[in-house]
Amino acid sequence: MAKRYCGDDRTIILCVIPANIDLTTSEALKYAQDWDKHQVRTVGVITKLDIMDSGTNAKRALTNQEVFLKLGYVGVKNRSQQDILNKTGVQSGLDIEKEWFSNHPVYRTLPKDCYGTDTLTHKLSRIMYAHIRTCLLYTSDAADDLLCVDLGGRRIIKKKKKKK
Numbered sequence: 215m216a217k218r219y220c221g222d223d224r225t226i227i228l229c230v231i232p233a234n235i236d237l238t239t240s241e242a243l244k245y246a247q248d249w250d251k252h253q254v255r256t257v258g259v260i261t262k263l264d265i266m267d268s269g270t271n272a273k274r275a276l277t278n279q280e281v282f283l284k285l286g287y288v289g290v291k292n293r294s295q296q297d298i299l300n301k302t303g304v305q306s307g308l309d310i311e312k313e314w315f316s317n318h319p320v321y322r323t324l325p326k327d328c329y330g331t332d333t334l335t336h337k338l339s340r341i342m343y344a345h346i347r348t349c350l351l352y353t354s355d356a357a358d359d360l361l362c363v364d365l366g367g368r369r370i371i372k373k374k375k376k377k378k
Contacts (some may be wrong), residue, residue, distance in 0.1 A: 220249045221222060223348055226341060227256040233263045233272045233289070237281045258287035259334065263321070264294075264314060271320040276328040288337060289329040291315070308332070 220227050229246040235244060244259070250256045258281075260272050274280045276289050291314050293307040304309070308331055315321045315329050327333055 216245065217249070220245070223255075224345070225255065226338070226345060228259055228338075229256055229283075230259045230261060233260050233266050233275070237275050237377060243281055243283075253284035255285075255341070256283055257285045257334075257337065257341065258283050260287055260289045261292060263289050263329075264291050273320050273324065276321075276324060285337075285341065287328070288334040289315075289321070290331050314359070 219225050226333050227250055229240075229242050231242055233236060246256045247253070256277075260275055263272055266272065272289060278286045291311045293302055293304075293310075295335050297307060297310070306323050311331060321329055327337070
């Protein structure tokens with residue numbers, strides 16, 4: 215099922231990888247690299263940074279020095295199961311995440327565009343905007359050349375013939 219969606223050139227791929235595995239052997243990254251040869255639609259999301267073994271960190275991965283992705287990686291700290299059981303709200307979880315990154319001895323020294331759910335949200339918004347714009351330009355150009363355009367099997371726009 216993942217191939218069906220991620221193989222489509224119009225899909226943005228969020229390659230979610232736990233921080234406690236080796237990126238170089240990640241199946242998710244290998245698939246993403248196969249499906250997105252030019253790396254124009256794959257963003258790495260590194261999770262579980264807060265449960266890494268003591269003395270380890272994902273600095274090299276977050277700074278794109280381990281397995282290169284053109285659009286890079288963003289590290290996030292999600293709410294824990296205990297936070298969910300305690301009914302910690304989403305906004306409180308985001309505040310806890312910000313505080314955790316700002317207090318971490320390694321991550322607080324990284325550029326702000328390497329971590330945080332807010333960073334991921336803004337990055338994805340920019341990527342989506344550029345991607346949609348590219349797809350619409352392609353569709354518009356195709357519509358100019360044809361009487362009808364197939365928009366991914368979902369809908370067909372029929373152009374009216376010009377009267378001579």
